[in-house]
Amino acid sequence: xxxxxxxxxxxxxxxxxxxxxITNTVTINDCANATLAIGAAPVMAGxxxxxxxxxxxxxxxxxxxxxxxxxxxxxxVAAGKAANAHGIPVILDPVGVGATTLRTESAERILNxxxxxxxxxxxxxxxxxxxxxxxxxxxxxxxxxxxxxxVALRCSGRWNTAVAMTGETDIVxxxxxxxxILNGSPMMERLSGTGCxxxxxxxxxxxxxxDPVKSAAAALIAFGLAGERAARQSAGPYSFxxxxxxxxxxxxxxxxSAEAQVEQYHGI
Amino acid sequence: xxxxxxxxxxxxxxxxxxxxxITNTVTINDCANATLAIGAAPVMAGxxxxxxxxxxxxxxxxxxxxxxxxxxxxxxVAAGKAANAHGIPVILDPVGVGATTLRTESAERILNxxxxxxxxxxxxxxxxxxxxxxxxxxxxxxxxxxxxxxVALRCSGRWNTAVAMTGETDIVxxxxxxxxILNGSPMMERLSGTGCxxxxxxxxxxxxxxDPVKSAAAALIAFGLAGERAARQSAGPYSFxxxxxxxxxxxxxxxxSAEAQVEQYHGI
Amino acid sequence: xxxxxxxxxxxxxxxxxxxxxITNTVTINDCANATLAIGAAPVMAGxxxxxxxxxxxxxxxxxxxxxxxxxxxxxxVAAGKAANAHGIPVILDPVGVGATTLRTESAERILNxxxxxxxxxxxxxxxxxxxxxxxxxxxxxxxxxxxxxxVALRCSGRWNTAVAMTGETDIVxxxxxxxxILNGSPMMERLSGTGCxxxxxxxxxxxxxxDPVKSAAAALIAFGLAGERAARQSAGPYSFxxxxxxxxxxxxxxxxSAEAQVEQYHGI
Numbered sequence: 001x002x003x004x005x006x007x008x009x010x011x012x013x014x015x016x017x018x019x020x021x022i023t024n025t026v027t028i029n030d031c032a033n034a035t036l037a038i039g040a041a042p043v044m045a046g047x048x049x050x051x052x053x054x055x056x057x058x059x060x061x062x063x064x065x066x067x068x069x070x071x072x073x074x075x076x077v078a079a080g081k082a083a084n085a086h087g088i089p090v091i092l093d094p095v096g097v098g099a100t101t102l103r104t105e106s107a108e109r110i111l112n113x114x115x116x117x118x119x120x121x122x123x124x125x126x127x128x129x130x131x132x133x134x135x136x137x138x139x140x141x142x143x144x145x146x147x148x149x150x151v152a153l154r155c156s157g158r159w160n161t162a163v164a165m166t167g168e169t170d171i172v173x174x175x176x177x178x179x180x181i182l183n184g185s186p187m188m189e190r191l192s193g194t195g196c197x198x199x200x201x202x203x204x205x206x207x208x209x210x211d212p213v214k215s216a217a218a219a220l221i222a223f224g225l226a227g228e229r230a231a232r233q234s235a236g237p238y239s240f241x242x243x244x245x246x247x248x249x250x251x252x253x254x255x256x257s258a259e260a261q262v263e264q265y266h267g268i
Numbered sequence: 269x270x271x272x273x274x275x276x277x278x279x280x281x282x283x284x285x286x287x288x289x290i291t292n293t294v295t296i297n298d299c300a301n302a303t304l305a306i307g308a309a310p311v312m313a314g315x316x317x318x319x320x321x322x323x324x325x326x327x328x329x330x331x332x333x334x335x336x337x338x339x340x341x342x343x344x345v346a347a348g349k350a351a352n353a354h355g356i357p358v359i360l361d362p363v364g365v366g367a368t369t370l371r372t373e374s375a376e377r378i379l380n381x382x383x384x385x386x387x388x389x390x391x392x393x394x395x396x397x398x399x400x401x402x403x404x405x406x407x408x409x410x411x412x413x414x415x416x417x418x419v420a421l422r423c424s425g426r427w428n429t430a431v432a433m434t435g436e437t438d439i440v441x442x443x444x445x446x447x448x449i450l451n452g453s454p455m456m457e458r459l460s461g462t463g464c465x466x467x468x469x470x471x472x473x474x475x476x477x478x479d480p481v482k483s484a485a486a487a488l489i490a491f492g493l494a495g496e497r498a499a500r501q502s503a504g505p506y507s508f509x510x511x512x513x514x515x516x517x518x519x520x521x522x523x524x525s526a527e528a529q530v531e532q533y534h535g536i
Numbered sequence: 537x538x539x540x541x542x543x544x545x546x547x548x549x550x551x552x553x554x555x556x557x558i559t560n561t562v563t564i565n566d567c568a569n570a571t572l573a574i575g576a577a578p579v580m581a582g583x584x585x586x587x588x589x590x591x592x593x594x595x596x597x598x599x600x601x602x603x604x605x606x607x608x609x610x611x612x613v614a615a616g617k618a619a620n621a622h623g624i625p626v627i628l629d630p631v632g633v634g635a636t637t638l639r640t641e642s643a644e645r646i647l648n649x650x651x652x653x654x655x656x657x658x659x660x661x662x663x664x665x666x667x668x669x670x671x672x673x674x675x676x677x678x679x680x681x682x683x684x685x686x687v688a689l690r691c692s693g694r695w696n697t698a699v700a701m702t703g704e705t706d707i708v709x710x711x712x713x714x715x716x717i718l719n720g721s722p723m724m725e726r727l728s729g730t731g732c733x734x735x736x737x738x739x740x741x742x743x744x745x746x747d748p749v750k751s752a753a754a755a756l757i758a759f760g761l762a763g764e765r766a767a768r769q770s771a772g773p774y775s776f777x778x779x780x781x782x783x784x785x786x787x788x789x790x791x792x793s794a795e796a797q798v799e800q801y802h803g804i
Contacts, residue, residue: 029565033727043674242775
């Protein structure tokens with residue numbers, strides 16, 4: 001994965017894929033800037049009148065239900081279907097699923113009506129969508145019921161998608177393989193939007209790659225590495241934020257290759 | 269108040285209350301990060317289909333009409349009623365009230381249909397809602413008609429709520445007592461969203477405390493102290509911004525206890 | 537232009553005009569803070585129920601279609617007509633025009649139904665609106681067909697408005713004159729929202745000045761200078777961002793006078 005991730009970062013930078021987001025109003029700016037910093041091009045477009053057309057010129061579609069409304073979910077489904085028809089990867093970040101009925105029903109609707117390529121969530125969210133149970137308080141994970149790796153695999157099987165479960169150790173699985181990623185920093189929990197930004201970076205890597213599981217794993221390695229390096233320069237959550245975007249922008253394939261901490265999981 | 273404020277900050281950090289916001293699209297990210305930095309957990313959820321359910325698991329509800337629409341005000345009223353039924357404090361930030369008819373009517377509707385625990389605004393906004401007159405230009409205060417303390421007391425009596433009037437000296441009153449808070453920095457006026465962030469911190473303290481007036485006063489002391497400390501490290505409004513969030517996160521009960529500048533007002 | 541720009545910056549600071557924005561949810565916070573930093577007062581208000589009233593107390597109106605919806609475009613047209621009736625300048629930033637049908641039709645509708653004072657866009661967007669062709673990928677410029685100065689002049693003539701075409705060299709034209717502005721930094725392309733912020737600064741200068749072409753040119757000089765100075769202190773896009781706002785706030789008329797790099801174009 002170290003060399004795969006390094007090569008894929010280079011490919012993001014050289015191809016600069018357009019990443020279409022339909023996302024929340026809290027971290028929409030962070031997602032745009034994370035996409036730019038990693039080397040891709042963001043576009044945020046949520047009106048149902050234009051989402052299919054925009055998805056049709058994009059390299060990946062990122063859906064995030066952090067501040068969902070029923071009208072926005074309609075637009076997400078329309079964009080997801082257009083992305084499926086167009087053959088580009090679709091990333092879903094089911095923010096807060098399990099916390100309210102609207103979130104749970106909307107995430108399941110999107111998963112039922114669109115083909116999701118990569119489902120990225122915290123342990124609580126993935127537990128809820130695996131059907132095995134998870135605790136979500138607002139948008140924070142209270143963990144999943146059972147072994148996280150088994151929950152991620154179960155969720156992947158249930159929805160026929162790659163799953164990226166973020167946490168102290170990130171778990172990425174699907175298509176018969178799984179990776180554990182140790183890169184990252186506890187500072188990432190102290191800043192709003194790091195989960196959303198991670199999904200943007202996953203979108204960029206998925207657009208540049210052709211293997212959803214490996215692309216998602218490489219993206220979380222890159223994002224985690226930027227977080228580690230930023231944390232060393234930070235006096236608190238906002239100096240961390242400044243450093244995080246600077247590090248995303250200056251991250252090199254060489255660093256990914258040398259500092260990735262990833263293990264393939266052989267227990268499947 | 270010094271020891272009360274110190275203890276309450278400790279309690280925010282140890283209980284990490286969930287603060288449900290229905291707020292504007294300008295400073296929604298600042299509010300989320302201010303809530304996190306002070307030690308609470310933010311959730312932003314505004315769809316009328318989920319606000320009552322979300323308010324039902326929260327520790328406080330913060331309403332802010334900075335970029336209101338009639339549909340959003342409907343959601344605020346629904347959330348406010350659920351919060352009242354659930355017994356959690358409701359903070360209203362009536363941004364720009366008096367500048368347009370929609371803002372004035374919407375703020376009064378929320379105050380009439382929900383029980384507001386703490387009404388936080390600038391002198392112009394509180395003057396308008398006191399019924400004694402205030403000047404609001406866009407979202408900036410042009411001041412209130414008459415003595416600010418009397419206006420705050422009058423507003424508190426009119427709506428049966430604690431009032432937190434922010435300004436060079438913050439005035440917090442209600443339930444037969446009033447406090448004057450001198451902490452803060454002129455830099456706070458040069459950054460968008462400091463008023464909104466103050467309301468988030470008030471929400472966190474109100475969720476952790478049981479006395480709305482003292483909680484609001486303690487929150488404005490804490491926020492003002494973070495502002496003072498940040499201003500000393502700043503070359504301009506954005507280096508101030510970085511330092512403000514870092515200082516909110518590193519603020520200790522000891523600092524609150526030692527550096528709070530607050531006086532009880534005995535003229536009621 | 538050097539002395540004109542210097543004087544106009546002084547006038548923004550001394551009159552602090554209220555700049556009413558109806559803008560996208562990605563960079564709305566950046567626009568508010570850029571407006572504050574340059575010395576004006578921002579207000580963001582987009583509900584159709586209040587936009588005419590808010591435009592009626594403002595010094596300029598800035599419209600930006602970055603995350604447009606049909607309902608938002610209705611509000612923009614209502615606000616634009618109120619601004620026209622009130623006699624204040626209206627700035628349009630046609631973000632992503634050409635990328636989707638909704639964007640193209642909406643920009644043209646606004647231009648047809650309101651009198652736009654200054655149309656600010658990248659080369660692709662201005663090319664599309666000139667009718668001579670431009671390439672827009674998401675919200676990024678792929679350039680215009682033909683000589684950029686001729687395209688800007690053609691667009692200005694077609695819509696009877698001043699045009700500010702941003703790029704490595706900014707071109708500002710209208711009313712029989714044109715300016716080329718060399719201030720700026722490549723770092724501005726690496727941060728989301730710099731184009732939107734430029735429109736906010738144009739709004740502030742247009743509110744304070746009485747010549748749309750010269751005001752827009754002076755604004756882009758000021759914004760470009762802040763960008764140059766910020767880039768010298770930056771390790772990446774987010775330390776650039778912090779410095780950009782600090783430099784906007786500390787920019788002096790003396791610096792504008794001494795460091796403006798602007799040429800009048802005599803080829804009209």
